[in-house]
Amino acid sequence: MHRTSRTRRKLAALAGAGLAPVLVLGLTATPASAHGWITNPASRQAQCANGTVSCGSIKWEPQSVEGPKGLKDCAGGNARFADLRDDNKGWKVTDVGSSATFNWKLTARHRTTTWQYFIGNTKIAEFDDGGAQPPQYVSHHVGFQGFTGKQKVLAVWNVADTANAFYACVDVNIGG
Incomplete structure (x- = not known):
């Protein structure tokens, strides 16, 4: 024994x-959370993923900027992605006219209530999907009426099947 x-x-x-x-x-x-981000004009997380700007872990997870609905935060309330909040980080600014088309790449196609776009606290556009499941690539044409010069556009993808939303910030030069 x-x-x-x-x-x-x-x-x-x-x-x-x-x-x-x-x-x-x-x-x-x-595990890589898979959801979505704006690829063109290059959002802050796209610039991190492409190596245009040196960032933290968002470099490997540009699709993961998720947080509770209703935030006005480039990082979606995530401390891990705090680099996205830093307006002085050297973000590439895209010259646009009086409007621009924002292209999203979705790696998990959540049913969607709305897509919203803000400059500061002003909502400049909203697109209602009524709970439909979007395709893998989504585009929105957004007008910038009343705004000129360098602006930060906050885009919010409000999903229908969770309490969260996905956030992306894009730096643009309106009329540039």
Whole structure:
């Protein structure tokens, strides 16, 4: 019996040693949340992903800027993505006319209530999808009536099947 218990302990130790790396990788690897972001004009998270601007973890997760509905925050309330809030980070500003088309890439196509666009606290556009599931690529043509010069546009994708929304900020030069 003494020999059997020793053998069992060795087998258990070997099994544990074999499983340890799998468990460590499983616990430390963060699954990529997949949702959506604005690719053109290049949003702040697109600029991070492309290496245009040096950012933190958003570089690998441009689609993951998700937070509670109703925020006016480029980072969607996520401390992990705080770089997106920094207006002095050197964001590339896109010259636009009196309007622009914003192109979203969706990696998880949540049913959608509305898409909203803001400059400051002013809502400049809203598109109502009525709970429909959008295609993988979505475009909205947004007018900038009453605004000129360098502006930060906050785009919000309000999903119908969760309490959250997805956030993207785009720096534009209206009339530039």
